[in-house]
Amino acid sequence: MNTIEHEVDVLVIGGGTAGPMAAVKAKQANPALRVLLLEKANVKRSGAISMGMDGLNNAVIPGHATPEQYVREITIANDGIVNQKTVMAYARNSFAMIEELDRWGVKFEKDETGDYAVKKVHHMGSYVLPMPEGHDIKKVLYRQLKRTRVEITNRLVATRLLTGDDGRIAGAMAFDCRTADFHLIRAKSVVLACGAAGRLGLPASGYLFGTYENPTNAGDGYSMAYHAGAELSGIECFQINPLIKDYNGPACAYVTGPFGGHTTNAEGQRFIECDYWSGQMMWEFYQELQSGRGPVFLKLDHLAEETIQSIETILHTNERPSRGRFHAGRGTDYRERMVEMHISEIGLCSGHSASGVWVDEHARTTVPGLHSAGDMACVPHNYMLGAFVYGRLAGESSAEYCQAHDFAPVDAGQVEAERRRVWAPLLREQGLPPNQVEYKLRRMVNDHLQPPKVTRKMEIGLERFDGIRDDLEQLKARDPHELMRALEVHAIRDCAEMAARASLFRTESRWGLYHARVDYPERNDAEWLCHAQLKKDEQGRMASFKRAIEPYIVPIDERERHAYRQLRVALPAELALA
């Protein structure tokens, strides 16, 4: 096992969605820069969009929506807890990014006049742009990486960031999951784009890798940012998704909605007005599951044959194409049977909800020289297009940072400590298998953190996560591949502790099911209309604190403020009373 040193100007960690965009944009900003894209899998097929994507969920296209409307919608959908400047930076750059992706060869749905065929899925505005042929998006990105001559390393797993004694970024450390070689990468600036913490809760199937998110996205980025001293935000605003039961992939009401599909209860009745994923929508979904009218289904059996064929073509060739095979195995034909749905285990993901590393409108974190983008950066409901836009911003910001800063000195102590931590499970003669420790940890996450949240249960959860910290010292990896799993367990444990502490800190309920606290059932705007932050303090403790919300740049009308709280379809009796 060797130690290999690299020196680059910009280091981008994560080759999924935001990462390749950041690398290309840093290189375009200054072609003289040495830009390295580091990926734990292979950039050709890595990340959340490994098999492509079937649509944009938040396209802000002139003629269909304005940036102001979008900022208003997301502010309301996320119960007021947003830094509007960051959402606005996304919204203003959204259309230019769609046009650029279009030029690069990504196919979007257009109407007969050549206009983008925008659909309405959100509660208020229209932002969904289908991509029925979106399966090639990774190939398009790869072509751009080659064209701009970004340097790429595959199968390198980043484990910790390096910081200088002044706190600014100095690089990162990684290991090769095929050889276990240890890599030290010095960089002037770093972009973290490691995706969601998608391997946090345990799926109801008990299968560790049966997650909604690509399971490579194990929360490595959240853990690295935390240990480098970066501020994280909204961790308590969990990601919980309505999914195909057992398969745990999206049922895709966003795709089917514009075709006439929708979620129903067992009686075939609609119970939510809007299928856009928000905390309140998940709350209504959960209530229906728990009620005598449950479970919940995706209803397509009322649609015409040609409509169903179009839906099948889209859903069975994009994003999670194996869902067709899953349905076939269960004898579920969209024409005859509704698709049974369930709610997912918890995760952290700003692409869908709001938990992530705190960034400003230039994708800068609170650590100088460290930028973040994509699912792990806190810009609420940012989805794939947000990852591309913030990837661009992060790439441009990191290129700019290189102009004004030289390398920060590397602390040999940090390097030695990390090399010891990384290699320990391989060097240990015997110990606990990583998959067993991971299973236990994630089952504890379910037992103690799955909403509705109970204070005492979360406190006991913290004790269990502390116990598992001791187990980490006994992990045994038999080969470099298992070493990757062992170190992922470290990151998952960090995320579990963050999820518990952030949830305990916010003593109110907000975001519907995402942060429903049984012993604080009400929303408390007087004390909690603010961000809840989390960081490693001077003593190395996990500390929570409040951060005031910046004054809104798009005012929210009093009548609109509660639009997302009224998602349940009114019963006929209630209508009569109204």
Place this chain on the structure above:
Amino acid sequence: MQTIPIALNPTAVPVTVDADKCIAHKGCTVCVDVCPLDVLAIDLSKGTAYMKFDECWYCMPCEKDCPTGAVHVEIPYLLR
């Protein structure tokens, strides 16, 4: 620390490779390269690819990108 005894549990894996079609013996490693979880490997004695680790996301790049159509992804038994 006391000895930790380790038991081996058999597992049905979801990815199968048709040995007649697989061209790993000619140097092809496409399925191994594209797997996000890095669960596939080449069996050097047989010259074919196989699923080595039970960590499949049933995402299908291995099947889609295989140049000879040798790879098949099933839904993992626990989810079927």
